[in-house]
Amino acid sequence: MNARPAPLSAQAIEDRLAELPGWSVEDDLLRRSYSFPGHLPAAVMVVHIARIQQELDHHAELTLGYDRLAVAVNTHSAGGRITQLDFDLARRIEEVAPAHGAR
């Protein structure tokens, strides 16, 4: 079990966002929306993210549309604030996104 993560300061969030183009923070959620060349690539990306989430033991809300996928995450155990765990997950998602044709 992970130690309880600390919420990041506004400055720490700004610094990390600067290194994650396409990601933003709204309502205490770290978010990005991807578009895909069709539905199956988007759905396969959901499964790939699910595998990463199980590895990290950290889970985002994933909203699948026809050719879009919205990712939104914060840390429940930090009272729904953004922590380093959210940025770790975002980075891992960014690493695999190009292989799925995500933009």
Ligand SMILES: C[C@H](O)[C@H](O)[C@H]1CNC2=NC(N)=NC(=O)C2=N1
């Ligand atoms: C027991 C398990 O480690 C916890 O419930 C994990 C699972 N995934 C999680 N995901 C997110 N986003 N926040 C959490 O606090 C969290 N906690």
